[in-house]
Amino acid sequence: MSLPQIQEVFANMGEKPFRAKQVYEWLWLKQARDFESMSNLSKPLRASLEENFTFPAIKVDTTQHSSDGTIKSRFKLHDGHFVEGVLIPTSTRQTACVSSQVGCSLSCKFCATGFMDRKRNLDFDEIFDQVALINKQAIESSGKKLTNIVFMGMGEPLLNYKNVLHAIERITSPEGLAMSPKRITVSTAGVAKMIHQLGEDKVRFNLALSLHAANDQKRTQIMPINETNNLKVLVEELNYFYKATGNEISFEYILFKDFNDTVKDAEELIKIYRQVPVDLINIIEYNQIDGARFQKPxxxxxEAFMEYLGKHKVNARLRRSRGKDIDAACGQLANKA
Structure with missing residues (x-):
């Protein structure tokens, strides 16, 4: 509920107006998990709230710690579904990788989540809760708050557009986590019309395109969404997004052995790179998953692929996988305990 809605409820209950603000602060600033923890409310009021309202806060179900410091959490939702989120710490950053859907409908051939059915979208508060809980983990494990958030977990963020934007609004709000939108990146498999909508809405966060192949034939083989959202259309909409917002755009490109890892593939990637004001290409190590036919090069x-990109003045970075030993790396999230 919004603050005005809570104020109306408390007025109808005959409670003083400041009580509504207290509850609102418990919900968002203090990230309370239940009514009982709202300690500056009277016991009868807490009991009344417990009786008359639901509090569908997500809960940490299991936590796994990688040898490299990565922490993966499986979160239980109020209806019994699960999603996963990951804390990726480095010497300079504390990054949360969060989910936006229970499962996914896009069926990318290299992604564990793509082998799952999409059950439902996450509500905005469930997305916020993931970030708040991972932020708590960051503080407990390192004494440092989150510095970055990437929407690269389970699901396609742009197919849960309103909730993702509402969650980011709350995360960046002074009443939430007060994080700069420039520290947030939303990754998409390429939903062209929603990339356009991001531009229309003048969003302030960064955008990453999961590219993974630089010609339509190959990309359609591994990402069925490319049949209706081909590279020409995506290039047009990415340029529109940049023109409308000026925000950073990056490409994600997983290397697959004998599929997209040759010099010719690098040449095709450079051609796409030259057509869009891309800040960075993240070249990603492939992480093995059950049921997929791909292998790591x-x-x-x-090295030959990276050298070719460097020789042609492409700003590319090889991203080594984190959390592989707990199935927390790129493409591995599948609600495994």
Whole structure:
């Protein structure tokens, strides 16, 4: 509920107006998990709230710690569904990777979540709760708050557009976590009309395109969404997004052995790169998942690919996988305990 809605409820209950603000602060600033923890409310008021309202806060179901410091959490939702989120710490950053849907409908051939059915979208408060809980983990494990958030967990964020934007509004609000939108990146498999909508809405966060192949034939093989959202259309909408917002755009490109890891593939990637004001290409190590036919390229092939990009003045970075030993790396989230 919004603050005005809570104020109306408390007025109808005959409670003083400041009580509504107290509850609102418990919900968002203090991130309370239940009514009982709202300690500056009277016991009868807490009991009344418990009796008359639901508090569908998400809960940490299981937590796994990687040898590299990565922490993966499986979160239980109020209806019994699960999603996963990951804390990725480095010496300079504390990054939360969060989910936007229970499962996914896009069926990308290299992603564990893509082998799951989409059950439902997450509500905005469930997305916020993930971030708040991972922020708590960051503080407890390192004494540092989150510095970055990436919407690269389970689901396609742009197919849950309103809730994702509402969650980011709350995360960046002084009444929420007060995080700069420039520290937030939303990743999409390429929903062209919603990329356009991001531009229309003048959003302030960054955008990442999960590219993974730089020609339509290959991309359609591994990402069925490309059949209706081809590279030409995506290039047009990414340029519109940049023109409308000026926000950073990056490409995500997973290297697959004998599929998209040759010099010719690098040439095609450069052609796409030249058509969009891309800030960075993240070249990602492939992480093995059950049911997928792909393999990781050799170190020699990876180095040759990176060298070719560097020789042609492409701003590319090889992103080594974090959390592989607990299935927390890119493409591995599948609600495994």
């Amino acid at each position: 050799s170190e020699e092939a990876t």
